[in-house]
Amino acid sequence: MTQSNSAPSTVGVYGGGRMGAGIAHAFLLAGATVRIIETSDDTVQTARDRVESSVAKAEQRGKLPAPATELLSRLIVTTNDAQLQACALVIEAVPEDIDLKRRVLRNVEHVATDAVLATNTSSLPIDDLARDLARPERFVGLHFFNPVPASELVEVVVGAKTSPDLVADAQNWVTALGKIAITVQDSPGFASxxxxxxxxxxxxxxxxxxxxxxxxxxxxxxxxxxxxxxxxxxxxxxxxxxxxxxxxxxxxxxxxxxxxxxxxxxxxxxxxxxxxxxxxxxxx
The missing domain is CATH 1.10.1040.10 (N-(1-d-carboxylethyl)-l-norvaline Dehydrogenase; domain 2)
Structure with missing residues (x-):
């Protein structure tokens, strides 16, 4: 991993709910191509609508670096998780259910073999989520806050096996999003x-x-x-x-x-x- 002050060029977000859509918006602002994975055609459309609505509101407030159409041209929302294969970073953003998150993370690790994995959990232990991963050193917590586009804070949560290089990369990615990173060791509830x-x-x-x-x-x-x-x-x-x-x-x-x-x-x-x-x- 190379340390850079820019966001990854292609980012996957597994789950297009309020948090996932907000995370997608933040990375689109930073110039990334974003691929959201959802579970059905209905939820695909709902996730796309969330991101489009969020980006449109930001455009109305003069908060976009480019026209909304340009940002949204870099958005893919799909049920096809093979789209994650091209991603340098995949962020899991499904509900706070540890078994669900573990299943999603195992699947993403299998599909996106070259990607760094992150979780947006707000409280579940990073080491518990990493338990079944083959490469826990490439797994980190990125705890975003709602509403993601406007929030300044991201917690970088460090597991027992998280690579120090990945921690440094994650801190730099947060900076590239125009946000401030705090770094906490894996513990119940983290800091926030x-x-x-x-x-x-x-x-x-x-x-x-x-x-x-x-x-x-x-x-x-x-x-x-x-x-x-x-x-x-x-x-x-x-x-x-x-x-x-x-x-x-x-x-x-x-x-x-x-x-x-x-x-x-x-x-x-x-x-x-x-x-x-x-x-x-x-x-x-």
Whole structure:
């Protein structure tokens, strides 16, 4: 691997959901050709629509280095994972299910034999995901944040067998995307999820106990600590189901201080998952 301050010329993204589409957008901005892999013709069209909508909105705001048509001409969305064979980097961006991620990563390693593999997991251990890989030294965590095009931060997560050269390359790729890399060793929740979830869970307990309203709790963090969003609104943006899954994982790994409060479990059971369903701690 050669260290470079440019993004890989061809990047694969396995999974075209909100995060995968955002990652694709970010690499298109950096000049890469991007190949998104989806599971059906219906999801192919949905993923393409997500990226096209995101790029069009960026163009309207004057945030593109070239016309949207030029960026989108470098986008391929398909169910044919053989398209990954030409990729220098493939980023897995499927839901936070460790068995699903392992299956996807094994398949990608088999198909894209020359590619570096990365995962966008926000909390699952890198070493657990690498367990069945033949080349774990070519595997790294690249934890992007939502919304990816606007977010400045990417966590580079280093597994026990991740090559130091790959870590340096990953840091340079993040820089090429116009973002800032922080580097963390593989650990439950890494840095951002662990701290973010801890704050959000305490905010939920305060709301549950009637200490203050959701709006006032969030305002305390926004005005008192200069957070752009409060912890409850951030949870709505991330998705209450996503936050619940991360909290449950952290509780198993780190103990009761990450045990999800009843208010979170209850809202998820009712299907109130935040912005994506129109209601969570706020009405959207």
């Amino acid at each position: 999820s662990r701290l973010g979830v801890a704050l959000a869970l305490e905010a939920m307990r305060m709301l549950e106990e009637g200490v203050a309203s959701a709006s006032d709790i969030d305002t305390a963090m926004m005005l008192g600590y200069k957070h752009p969003l409060g912890p409850l609104k951030t949870t709505d943006v991330v998705g209450l189901d996503v936050r619940l899954a991360i909290a449950e994982h952290l509780a198993r790994e780190l103990g009761d201080r990450f045990e999800p409060p009843n208010i979170l479990r209850g809202l998820v059971a009712e299907g109130q998952l935040g912005r994506k369903t129109g209601k969570g701690f706020y009405n959207w």
